[in-house]
Amino acid sequence: MDNTNTKYYYPYISPFDPCKPIVIKSYSTPPHLYMGFQPPNLPQFSTAREALFRGTLWPALYDTYPPEKAREE
Amino acid sequence: MWYYEKKLQYPVKVRECNPRLAKYLIEQYGGADGELSAALRYLNQRYTIPNKVVGLLNDIGTEEFAHLEMIATMVYKLTKDATPEQMKAAGLAADYANHDNALFYHNAAGSPWTATYIQAKGDPIADIYEDIAAEEKARATYQWIINLSDDPELNDSLKFLREREIVHxxxxxxxAQILMDERDTKQYF
Known part of the structure; x- marks a missing residue:
């Protein structure tokens, strides 16, 4: 895959923040953001069951959520 | 905090007393896609958006208040010293009954401004896409008001505001592109 579907950023942390800071925050950038108009004849899931359970015919549009646990730093 | 400059972002000239035009213009004051909605939307969303676009929301939100002030000036001038008879003739009798000639945050149909006009979803993509849509809707609203208006000097200011929506x-x-770029991604190979 060319693009990751989760992005991370490091928000500003004040020395006076009362809650324990979350050092790295993440947000979703699902695959459709990068696709534009869907090209024809994309590969499909091999079984109807798989497509039905995932909610899409095309692996290229399938996005896992929540993202797989990012490695702790 | 903000510093205030006691001048408008772009000059506002109004050729004639025209309460009916004010009735339409108020859409950009207290309407769903108006300048108040825009300013409050952006200045609120900026807290929970990635660092790289915080400044953009801050700056555009601030400029929206400058636009709000221009709209207020237009509405004020269009209705200043208008008599109750003139207000009534312009379809503003109900407005006059409630507010005299004061400005108020409601849309062209008289519905008061509500926070349900704006959103902060917390998801950066959802919020920025809402902002893009809001700018296009505001641009369209300016077009329809320009179409309704026959005041060339007022239209000059409205054309400036429409252009700012395009830039925003x-x-x-x-x-949105910055949010989609890989710059800040932790990449594992």
Whole structure:
């Protein structure tokens, strides 16, 4: 895959923040953001069951959520 | 905090007393896609958006208040010293009954401004896409008001405001691209 579907950023942390800071925050950038108009004849899931359970015919549009646990730093 | 400059972002000239035009213009004051909605939307969303686009929301949100002030000036001038008879003739009798000639945050149909006009979803993509849509809707609203208006000097100011919506939309589209770029991604190989 060319693009990751989760992005991370490091928000500003004040020395006076009362809650324990979350050092790295993440947000979703699902695959459709990068696709534009869907090209024809994309590969499909091999079984109807798989497509039905995932909610899409095309692996290229399938996005896992929540993202797989990012490695702790 | 903000510093205030006691002048408008772009001059506002109004040729004639025209309460009916004020009735339409108020859409950009207290309407769903108006300048108040825009300013409050952006200045609120900026807290929970990635660092790289915080400044953009801050700056555009601030400019929206400058636009709000221009709209207020237009509405004020269009209705200043208008008699109750003139207000009534312009379809503003109900407005006059409630507010005299004071400005108020409601849309062209008289519905008061509500926070349900704006959103902060917390998801950066959802929020920026809302902002792009809001700019296009505001641009369209300016077009319809320009179509209704026959005041060339007022239209000059409205054309400036319409152009700013185009620029803001472009800046938000760039923000969406920045959010999609890989720059800040932790990449594992």
């Amino acid at each position: 939309s472009q800046r938000f589209r760039e923000a």
